[in-house]
Structures are given as structure tokens and as C-alpha cells.
Amino acid sequence: MTDDTDDTPTGETAIDAGICERVAAERDVDADDLAGALDVVAADLTDEHSRFEREYDHTTVEGSRIYFVDGEEWADIGDRLDLSESTLGAVRAAHEEQAERLLSEATTGYREKLAEGTAVVAGVDTAEEMV
Known part of the structure; x- marks a missing residue:
């Protein structure tokens, strides 16, 4: 199992491998299935x-x-991709935990925004490709 502090990206995502494995264990979802999702x-x-x-x-x-x-965005993602409720919950939890980790190290003043809702994390390269 990967160390909780392993900040190696999971597959093609901006989510750290350690976060993926921890969330999978907490949510009782297979780690490989979560990484694929x-x-x-x-x-x-x-x-x-x-x-x-x-x-x-x-x-x-x-x-x-x-x-x-907002939380509705995650419902839309789940519907678009036909993710099960448990898988979607684990994916959302991984994104939120990644955002918390990144924001805890930042001084941008955005931590309060996360407390107000939820987050989606994408690699900058991915974000730039998305334009």
C-alpha cells in the first residue's frame, strides 16, 4: 500500500496516490477501481x-x-459518467481531500471557499488542454 503522504499522481489525475488509497480504504472501494474512476x-x-x-x-x-x-456538479458528473453512488462518493472525497491538502499549504485565502461547498481538482496541464 502507498504511504498516506505519497504525492505521486494517481494515473492521469491530479489526485495523489496516497489520498486515493486512503479514500478507497475509508469508503470500502477497491483502490484500482477508484484510480480508474x-x-x-x-x-x-x-x-x-x-x-x-x-x-x-x-x-x-x-x-x-x-x-x-457546488454539490450539484458532482451529481451531474456521476450522471454523465454513470458512476455508482459509492464510486462517485469516493471520487468526490478524493477530490475534496486533495483540495484540502493543496489549500492547507497555500496562502491564497481560498480555504474558506472549500468550507462553503466542494471542489474539483485538475492538473494545470489538463486545465490548459480543456480551454
């Missing part, structure tokens, strides 16, 4: 970038773009 969501986010840039506040920390989204 994170990759699918990351690919989907490429198509949504322009809309996210227009509709949501965001910041960039350590090469990752954090979008401060």
Missing part, C-alpha cells in the same frame, strides 16, 4: 474546463487547478 473523471473534466472557468471560482496551487463547485 478518477482517470475517467479527469478525462471528463477536460470537456468541462471552459464552463468551469466561467462558472466557478478557482485557484492554482502546485500545478493543480482547484475549482470551487
